[in-house]
Amino acid sequence: MNMTLTRFGFGNAAGFLSTLVMPVGILVLVAMMVLPLPAFLLDTFFITNILVSLLVLMVAMHTYRPLDFSSFPTLLLIATVLRLGLNVASTRIILGNGHEGTSAAGQVIEAFGAFVIAGNYAVGIFVFIILVIINLVVITKGAGRVSEVTARFTLDAMPGKQMAIDADLNAGVLSNEEAKLRREDIAKESEFYGAMDGASKFVKGDAIAGILILAINIIGGLIIGIAQHGMSFSSATESYILLSIGDGLVAQIPSLMLAIATAIIVTRVSTTEDMAAHIGKQVSLSRAWIPVSAVLLLIGFVPGMPNFMFLAAAAIAGLAGFLMRKREHGESELDGQQNSTTEALLDEDGKETPDQINLTDVTDNSAVSVQLGYGLIGMVDEATGGPLVNRITGIRKQVSKALGFVIPPVRVRDDMALKANEYRIRIGQTIVGEDQVYPDLKLAIPGDSTSVKIAGIEVKDPTFGMDAIWIDRHKEAEAESNGYVVVEPESVLATHISQIMYKFAHELIGQDDVKVLLDNLAHTSPSLVESVVPKLVPLHALTGILSELLAERVPISDLRKILETLANLAGRNLGIIESAEALRPGLAGLLIQQIAPLNQPLPVITLSSELEHMLISMSRQSNDGGLLLDSGLAERLIKSIAQASEKTSADGRQAVLVVSPQIRRQLSTIMRQHIDDLAVLGFTELPDSRKINVIATISGDAENKIEDK
Structure with missing residues (x-):
């Protein structure tokens, strides 16, 4: 048996059963439309339909981003077919056995019909129509429009997003695996919203079908009951209207829940929280609740109003605002305590006093440093999700891998002498790059076919010197649809840092770095290292040779070949520059394969x-x-x-x-x-x-x- 399952692509019996459930379920749905069902089985399917709808709604509410529920369009189709199949099966029973009484179509339909009608058939019909209007006109129509617009903008933005990923990949911000995953996400996103644009039509069609099925059940039931079974008009009305409304409600309530789930999915913004936590966090503002409490309090004193209820609501809103304000003050005090603790530790360890200047105040021994204006501090603040530090780490890893030695750490610090959006890049104490980035905007770089000009701050790209425009974030989709490549501000700064690292790599390598490379090579070629350094080539000379190679971006990753070649050149008494030139023919292949x-x-x-x-x-x-x-x-x-x-x-x-x-x-x-x-x-x-x-x-x-x- 297991061999048979494996042959057909199933790992085990459990996998076989889980794979078999969906095809069998579809066949059962088709059979429901053709074969008559007993009342008990019909009740079971109706309860299952309600269960599936509730489950889909809860999953939609607890997803962090729309793509987390990418199977939703298919699931929506299956749930719609299930509901229509139940409608067909229940219509057959209502029209065939409705003359037997209100229990002819099962307990679920009878219970829903009796509960809503409550002795008044007109009220029941109007309640059902209102539910259908809410589902069809309000929720389904709005969700369908959102799906349509989102699908269009997602498809228009795809080329720009792909180019942005390529730019981040070339700058070393992303690895090949990360870039591949992001491309897959973009493809899935376009497919998802395209499918949602069509799937929302299922819910719309289901709501329209519900109205038609209700009319068929009532009119057909009255005709069959009076003409074929000899029932009086009042008894036929009592039986068939109750069954028809019960059947419609059992189908419309799950349909309404799925319509709400559809609206939640298409209006969901990708976050790291579920919907409840996301909304709760954003509406928990004391400065919003306290004015609400004040307005309700004023209305509560107006004569003729239900004063007690308005005053109670004002008290509840005021209490909520007070608790939120207390919590906000608590968080502020905690941040202040942390800052005070940091300052205290600095005073204790660094022995800083207002009238004392330490050597660390006037010297900076970091090989690479980035100074930021106060407006850019949020880009490195981990508490607010600033991504710059992680991107710089990725750049160091990429450049180190390409050149063959470990790029020194980059020190990022603020400098109040700079303008708010200004930054400087230093190699040692020398400023080698400076420009401005705007953290609240995005940089749009025009492509070859770009003809539409977008309003913004016109600048030169700091890395490549191309014409570019800083635009508002809400204009990103418009810019990408017009052929612009839109780049995040931290990517602009990170790409500039990457270029600086490549350009000044020859200044970043020192004797200590070369010693680390030699120690690492000594694990596999100890005799080679011992015979060449320092006997044939001193450490400082080897450092100079490697620096000359890096000045023209020739990788030094093949240190074994470099030492072997230097050993063969030892008798020629070459200088540092001549030795570097003699090494190039053997190392140029490393540079060419990167080009x-x-x-x-x-x-x-x-x-x-x-x-x-x-x-x-x-x-x-x-x-x-x-x-x-x-x-x-x-x-x-x-x-x-x-x-x-x-x-x-x-x-x-x-x-x-x-x-x-x-x-x-x-x-x-x-x-x-x-x-x-x-x-x-x-x-x-x-x-x-x-x-x-x-x-x-x-x-x-x-x-x-x-x-x-």
Whole structure:
């Protein structure tokens, strides 16, 4: 048996049964519409219908976000079919056996009909119609409209969200697994709201069907009872109207609960709390309850009003406001005590007094630091969910993995000398980056096809220098639908920090960091480390060589190959710069694989033979081996290379400049001053196994020609 279950994809008997329940249930629903049911079984199905509706409503109320109940549209369809099947089965019994009395269709229908009618058939009919109107006109129509609008905006926002995930992934804010999960969530979100847009029509159609079924039961019952069974009009009315209204109520009450569940799901905002906790937290404001109490108190003194009831309501609202205010003061005092405790510990440990200045006040030994204006403090406040610290940690991990050494921790602190939304990034004591971000807004970066301009604060993106606009958060969907990429403010700052780490990585590595790398390599290659450092290459020289490599973003993760190559170069008596250049051909593959995947050709920019020969001649004529370019030639050269690089970047690729090894280092130094992310390689550094695609050849004529290949 177990082998058979496994063969058909079921792990065990329990899995087989759980998988079998849904198909069998659907078949039972279809059978209910065709086969006659006894009254007892009909009662059982009606109670099951009420149970399912209550369960769905409770689950909807306790979900944290709509996607937590992604099976709701399918479940709504099944519940609607169950209700319609019961309506068909109950109609058959009412029209066939209604002449036997009010108990002919079971106890549930009789009880609901007798309770609502209470001796007055007109009242029962009107109550039923009011329930249908509430369900159809108010709840179902509103939920359907919300589903329609949400589905449209969710689909329009998908491209922008995907681009934002790609931006966070490239900046190191997200790992590949996290980016994959977010993409799956976006796809599920669009599918969910699209399904909800259609599923809400089920509830609407069910409410309309309820009215028609009620009319059929009453009219058909009276005709059958009087014409076929010879009942008097009064007895036929008593029997068939009670059964019809009872049947309608048994179906409409679960339908109403499912309509409420639908409205809750589509109007739900994703939070870390269920609906009750979410609403309770936001309405528990003393400054809202106390004015309510005052208004009720005034109404309670108006003559002719039910004074006692209004005064009682005022007292209850006032008591609630008092308790909430007391709780708010308690939380404020607790925060104050925590701050006082922190200050006391600082005074005790740091021995700070108003007339004393410590060395820590004027020095900062952190390798990387970020200073924030007071308006940006909330971005790092864990109590309010500030995500910046976690994002910086993710960036450090990503950059460390890419470059091959551990980036030092980043110190984040406030600086009251800065403007509210201003920040500064320091490497050591040197300011290497500064700009402004607006925590209450979002940065919209226009795409290539963007033609609509959105109102906001026009700025330059701090990382790439592109035109951008800080927009209000409620304009995000509009911006994404018009081709903008919308980025969170903390992502803007995090991406800037990531760029700074790559650019100044050569200043972040020190002898202590290199010693840690050597100690780690010594676990697997102890003889290699012992024979090279410090016997052949001193620690400070190795640090300088690694720094030279990192200055051009060459990863140093393969330290074993670096030491083996340095051991072979030991007899040539090379300096730090020459040693770094000699190491590059063996390490350039690590840089290239980060630029282009292995199965794709490497986009290459080259120089024309005339221009390259001219540059080599200039380098030979220089006494120190440098490259002194005429200002006009340098401007044309940089502009042409920048245009080719930007054109490739627009296609989602990154190009490299390949030149003769004699001028590679000098040209790289010039290019880094103007194009941060451009890698300059020598011909000898290109791996033989990699395919290349020459996308442009730069010539040095006056027209700045770029010859696309």
